Amino acid sequence: MKKLLGLALLMLLLISATGTTSVENELHPSIEGTWELTSRYNYDGENVTDTLTPVKGYSQIKMFYNGKVMWTRYTPNKEVEWFGYGSYAATDNTLVEKLEYMSASMRKIANEDMQWSMELQLDNNTFTQISLDEDGGRIASENYHRID
Missing domain, CATH: 2.40.128.280 (Lipocalin)
Structure with missing residues (x-):
C-alpha cells in the first residue's frame, strides 16, 4: 500500500511539473x-x-x-x-x-x-x-x- 501511495505521489509530482513548464513557456516565449x-x-x-x-x-x-x-x-x-x-x-x-x-x-x-x-x-x-x-x-x- 505504501509503494502504491508513493507511486501515486510521484506521478502527481511529475504531472504538476509538466504543467508548470507549459505556463512558463507561455509567459516567457523563446x-x-x-x-x-x-x-x-x-x-x-x-x-x-x-x-x-x-x-x-x-x-x-x-x-x-x-x-x-x-x-x-x-x-x-x-x-x-x-x-x-x-x-x-x-x-x-x-x-x-x-x-x-x-x-x-x-x-x-x-x-x-x-x-x-x-x-x-x-x-x-x-x-x-x-x-x-x-x-x-x-x-x-x-x-x-x-x-x-
Missing part, C-alpha cells in the same frame, strides 16, 4: 527554433503603411539555436543567393544579430560591422523584427511564424 517569413511591413516611422506578402515559391527561413542564427532566402527564377550565419542576443524587446559570414549579395548591402539591432516582438508562435532609423523610428519589419 526565439529558439525555426521560423518562416509570412509578411513584411513598411512603416512611416510609427504606423504600418504597407504589407507585403511573399510571392508564390518564395521562402525565407530563420533558425535560432544556442546563441547562433542562420537564415536563407529562396527567390524563384533568380540567380542571386541570400543567406547568412552568425550569433544573436535577444531580450524581451530587442534582437541583435552579428553575422560572421553571408552571401555575396548580402555583403553588398550589409553595414560595416555586419551587426543589426532591431526591435523584437515575440510570442510563442510568431515574432517580428523591426528595423529602426537612427532616431528610433520604425522603417520596416519582417514577420515570422514558428515552423519548429
Whole structure:
C-alpha cells in the first residue's frame, strides 16, 4: 500500500511539473527554433503603411539555436543567393544579430560591422523584427511564424 501511495505521489509530482513548464513557456516565449517569413511591413516611422506578402515559391527561413542564427532566402527564377550565419542576443524587446559570414549579395548591402539591432516582438508562435532609423523610428519589419 505504501509503494502504491508513493507511486501515486510521484506521478502527481511529475504531472504538476509538466504543467508548470507549459505556463512558463507561455509567459516567457523563446526565439529558439525555426521560423518562416509570412509578411513584411513598411512603416512611416510609427504606423504600418504597407504589407507585403511573399510571392508564390518564395521562402525565407530563420533558425535560432544556442546563441547562433542562420537564415536563407529562396527567390524563384533568380540567380542571386541570400543567406547568412552568425550569433544573436535577444531580450524581451530587442534582437541583435552579428553575422560572421553571408552571401555575396548580402555583403553588398550589409553595414560595416555586419551587426543589426532591431526591435523584437515575440510570442510563442510568431515574432517580428523591426528595423529602426537612427532616431528610433520604425522603417520596416519582417514577420515570422514558428515552423519548429
